[in-house]
Amino acid sequence: MKRETARRVGMELRLDNSARCGEVYFHGDTMLPFLREGDLLVVEPVSWRDVRPGEIVTYRSGDRFPTRRVIRYLPRLERFILKADGLALHRVFRVHPEDVLGRVVSRKRGAKMLTNRDLGWRVAAWRALLRANLARRWRRLRRALLGKRPPPVDIQR
Amino acid sequence: MQPRYLINSENAAWRIVDGEAVILSADTTYYYSLNKTGTLLWRLLLEQQLSVDELAAGLAERFGQPSARVAKEVGALIELLHADRLILEDSGGESGATAGPVAELVAELVAAEGVEGGYERPSLEKFDTLEKLIVSGE
Numbered sequence: 001m002k003r004e005t006a007r008r009v010g011m012e013l014r015l016d017n018s019a020r021c022g023e024v025y026f027h028g029d030t031m032l033p034f035l036r037e038g039d040l041l042v043v044e045p046v047s048w049r050d051v052r053p054g055e056i057v058t059y060r061s062g063d064r065f066p067t068r069r070v071i072r073y074l075p076r077l078e079r080f081i082l083k084a085d086g087l088a089l090h091r092v093f094r095v096h097p098e099d100v101l102g103r104v105v106s107r108k109r110g111a112k113m114l115t116n117r118d119l120g121w122r123v124a125a126w127r128a129l130l131r132a133n134l135a136r137r138w139r140r141l142r143r144a145l146l147g148k149r150p151p152p153v154d155i156q157r
Numbered sequence: 158m159q160p161r162y163l164i165n166s167e168n169a170a171w172r173i174v175d176g177e178a179v180i181l182s183a184d185t186t187y188y189y190s191l192n193k194t195g196t197l198l199w200r201l202l203l204e205q206q207l208s209v210d211e212l213a214a215g216l217a218e219r220f221g222q223p224s225a226r227v228a229k230e231v232g233a234l235i236e237l238l239h240a241d242r243l244i245l246e247d248s249g250g251e252s253g254a255t256a257g258p259v260a261e262l263v264a265e266l267v268a269a270e271g272v273e274g275g276y277e278r279p280s281l282e283k284f285d286t287l288e289k290l291i292v293s294g295e
Contacts, residue, residue, distance in 0.1 A: 001175070001192075006179050006190040007284065009172050009174055009179040009188075010181055010188030010284065010287055011290060012172070013170045013171070013172060013179065013180075013181040013188065014181055014186060014188070014290050015290060017170045017181065017183055021287075022288065024290040024291065024292050025290065025292070026292055027291045027292070028293045030293075041292065058292050065291075065292040065293070066293060067293065
């Protein structure tokens with residue numbers, strides 16, 4: 001087996017087992033304010049069928065593990081639409097269900113721990129979904145009223 | 158009496174890709190890869206607790222290899238897996254099974270999993286630790 005393949009699979013196993021191997025580090029500022037640089041996350045393996053809008057998932061993209069929020073699932077295209085809380089609303093990421101590796105179930109920041117069962121977590125998910133859906137409706141309304149095409153959605157993986 | 162071994166599923170997490178296993182030790186976060194024959198041994202231990210002699214006899218019979226050589230090579234692999242706590246000795250079990258059923262199990266696994274190629278020295282490669290894994294929003 002090639003070293004890179006073993007490493008990629010090893011990293012996926014490590015991610016899937018973060019509850020028993022130790023949390024994984026979050027890097028970057030694209031999920032602000034909910035996730036910050038240095039937050040420690042527990043990611044649990046999940047079947048894509050059990051993923052719900054508002055949840056934060058980690059998926060495979062080459063040798064990286066982007067971690068973003070699920071907005072909805074498009075059955076016809078068989079893709080999840082994900083967004084990063086801290087990025088502009090028009091930036092969306094389409095992800096194939098098979099690339100979803102796990103969902104984030106807890107966040108440790110310093111001594112503070114928040115889990116996906118806590119109210120603060122659910123409120124953040126609800127706000128992010130509301131914001132995304134309002135932006136979507138606004139785009140549609142604007143198109144209907146002005147007859148203009150809105151700027152193209154920036155779709156990335 | 159030789160001890161029998163079983164997979165230490167409390168510590169080991171694994172995935173088999175193209176007939177080769179990648180194993181992660183949850184205790185140390187080191188990861189490993191097994192070649193195809195090594196993966197076959199891993200699969201055998203998933204099926205049932207076996208001793209080095211039983212494993213070696215099964216492989217030797219199935220692949221028509223000298224049993225002394227296979228026993229030596231299997232023993233070396235089992236020692237490595239055991240040293241890193243990826244497998245455990247079954248304290249209650251003792252060797253007693255004949256090679257026949259193990260050889261049949263090997264044949265079944267080879268047929269079911271489509272394992273290609275013949276016997277090769279089973280090997281375990283140990284890689285780095287994955288203690289600090291980074292996920293990102295970038």
